Amino acid sequence: MSDPLSPGDEEAPLVTHADMDSIDAALQEQRRRRTRTAFGIVASILIGLSLTVAIVGGARRLLLDASAPQKRSVILIIPDGFGPASESMAREFYETIHPGTPPGFALPMDKILVGTARTRSNSSLVTDSAAGATAYACGKKSYNGAIGVDPSGTPCGTVLEAAKEAGLLTGLVATSRITHATPASFNAHVLHRDSENLIAEHQVGLGNLGVTTDLMFGGGRCHFLPSNDSESCRLDDKNLMLTAMEHGYDVITTRAEFDAKEYKLPVLGVFTPDHMSYTIDRDPAKEPSLAEMASRAIDMLHKATKSSDKGFFLMVECSRIDMAGHSNDPAAHVWDILACQDVVTEVKAYVDLDPGAVMVIVADHETGGMTIGRQTSPEYPIYQWMPDVLAKVHNGTERLAYYLVTLPSKIPDAKARRKHIVETVIPAWMGITDPTDAEVACLLNSTDFTQYYVAQQCLAEMTSVRALVGWTTHGHTGVDVNLYAHGLQSGKLRGNHENIEVSAFIQEFLGLSLDPISEKLKDSITTPVFVRSGTPRFTELHYHKQF
Numbered sequence: 001m002s003d004p005l006s007p008g009d010e011e012a013p014l015v016t017h018a019d020m021d022s023i024d025a026a027l028q029e030q031r032r033r034r035t036r037t038a039f040g041i042v043a044s045i046l047i048g049l050s051l052t053v054a055i056v057g058g059a060r061r062l063l064l065d066a067s068a069p070q071k072r073s074v075i076l077i078i079p080d081g082f083g084p085a086s087e088s089m090a091r092e093f094y095e096t097i098h099p100g101t102p103p104g105f106a107l108p109m110d111k112i113l114v115g116t117a118r119t120r121s122n123s124s125l126v127t128d129s130a131a132g133a134t135a136y137a138c139g140k141k142s143y144n145g146a147i148g149v150d151p152s153g154t155p156c157g158t159v160l161e162a163a164k165e166a167g168l169l170t171g172l173v174a175t176s177r178i179t180h181a182t183p184a185s186f187n188a189h190v191l192h193r194d195s196e197n198l199i200a201e202h203q204v205g206l207g208n209l210g211v212t213t214d215l216m217f218g219g220g221r222c223h224f225l226p227s228n229d230s231e232s233c234r235l236d237d238k239n240l241m242l243t244a245m246e247h248g249y250d251v252i253t254t255r256a257e258f259d260a261k262e263y264k265l266p267v268l269g270v271f272t273p274d275h276m277s278y279t280i281d282r283d284p285a286k287e288p289s290l291a292e293m294a295s296r297a298i299d300m301l302h303k304a305t306k307s308s309d310k311g312f313f314l315m316v317e318c319s320r321i322d323m324a325g326h327s328n329d330p331a332a333h334v335w336d337i338l339a340c341q342d343v344v345t346e347v348k349a350y351v352d353l354d355p356g357a358v359m360v361i362v363a364d365h366e367t368g369g370m371t372i373g374r375q376t377s378p379e380y381p382i383y384q385w386m387p388d389v390l391a392k393v394h395n396g397t398e399r400l401a402y403y404l405v406t407l408p409s410k411i412p413d414a415k416a417r418r419k420h421i422v423e424t425v426i427p428a429w430m431g432i433t434d435p436t437d438a439e440v441a442c443l444l445n446s447t448d449f450t451q452y453y454v455a456q457q458c459l460a461e462m463t464s465v466r467a468l469v470g471w472t473t474h475g476h477t478g479v480d481v482n483l484y485a486h487g488l489q490s491g492k493l494r495g496n497h498e499n500i501e502v503s504a505f506i507q508e509f510l511g512l513s514l515d516p517i518s519e520k521l522k523d524s525i526t527t528p529v530f531v532r533s534g535t536p537r538f539t540e541l542h543y544h545k546q547f
Contacts, residue, residue, distance in 0.1 A: 081325040114490060116483055136502055161517045162514050170215070204224070254271065
């Protein structure tokens with residue numbers, strides 16, 4: 001499926017994909033220098049496990065109709081960081097860029113809203129993605145940072161692993177690194193989310209359960225490559241691409257390979273070294289869209305189960321909604337929401353044809369505390385926000401900030417650089433014609449990597465203040481998130497639920513038992529120890545410690 005909403009349609013000079021090739025490569029290298037050492041974090045988690053507070057009570061059982069079709073499939077869509085205000089923003093943005101949209105227009109998600117979900121973790125009223133995804137995967141509240149483990153650090157079986165054990169096929173699709181917190185929580189078990197190299201090992205079958213996932217599409221190739229590879233972010237010589245192939249996987253890494261369809265299940269598709277691009281920045285010649293990956297996943301899983309009495313479980317994460325929220329980047333945020341709506345359209349079309357399928361859509365948390373409507377002066381505010389401002393933005397702050405901090409090497413003279421920023425970067429790439437002296441100075445003074453996040457924040461604020469979009473944090477918030485569902489017995493999810501009750505619904509719907517999986521995993525946790533010789537050349541950018 002082609003993207004119906006392509007950013008940057010207006011005639012204006014853009015940061016072209018060709019121009020951005022070198023930026024992407026260098027940005028990935030910059031990310032390699034920024035990761036936190038997982039060993040220290042894991043140690044702190046081990047100390048803190050004894051201090052976690054148990055959530056009283058469990059999930060309410062959601063009884064299902066035994067007379068319904070017995071071949072069942074679940075497609076769980078997690079729009080990471082997607083709060084109620086984000087849906088309103090996307091709807092009104094869509095109406096703005098499509099003049100003549102009729103009154104009462106509804107986005108695909110609007111049409112299937114059934115309730116809300118509470119998001120708190122075991123350790124905080126404000127969850128992180130790891131604990132949030134673990135709640136959906138294991139049906140257990142756990143501490144922030146936990147990947148497929150309970151509050152004591154004991155591995156917990158997941159709905160994906162139990163589905164595989166029960167004979168269903170399984171899949172994960174994301175635009176983050178496939179080793180990132182949300183996808184990892186369904187097929188890995190580590191004490192902290194930053195142990196992504198160990199997560200990758202679990203994902204290719206080196207854990208206690210062997211291969212549990214028939215299809216994985218996303219980014220994060222660096223975690224599967226040995227340290228002597230220029231793209232690697234590992235500190236050892238393990239080549240997990242080869243391991244995956246030894247375990248029967250077809251491995252694909254390019255758009256051309258994705259389009260060729262010459263692969264079969266099980267398949268591992270890792271299309272970028274790090275996260276895949278924001279929708280606003282994506283080069284369709286190089287990266288498949290999330291909707292394309294989800295559609296291909298459904299097609300492959302459906303065909304592979306066509307003659308079976310077992311269906312499949314597929315988790316699709318709209319990953320980068322969250323990351324744009326962390327950066328307070330409203331343009332990147334809204335375009336990735338619309339990309340997620342495209343996924344919903346694709347999945348709904350499938351569910352409408354499969355009487356035994358259900359689609360569940362629920363975020364893990366809200367990110368950024370985003371509001372549409374903002375007070376920008378001491379005077380009483382006007383009741384307005386300006387989605388047309390976002391329509392004029394052609395690139396995310398992530399890429400533009402990198403462009404700015406590398407600009408001195410291309411334009412050493414400060415006066416010439418200022419002229420370029422004022423006459424090209426701001427009006428043509430951001431759509432802003434009235435920059436203040438302070439805004440120009442902020443961008444001009446972002447001359448090296450120490451100023452990368454300063455530049456990113458300046459860019460985001462320049463757009464946000466003009467669009468009258470407000471943000472309360474660069475982190476997460478504790479608000480309830482919308483719950484959407486469509487298909488067989490989706491009405492059972494009406495109302496307000498704890499996030500673990502969504503997992504209970506999936507378990508009951510598919511007839512899964514997670515306890516036997518947990519028993520097999522009981523002694524599988526190992527604390528990763530990283531032996532470093534000098535400074536590792538690759539460190540990642542985790543979108544939870546930016547500012």
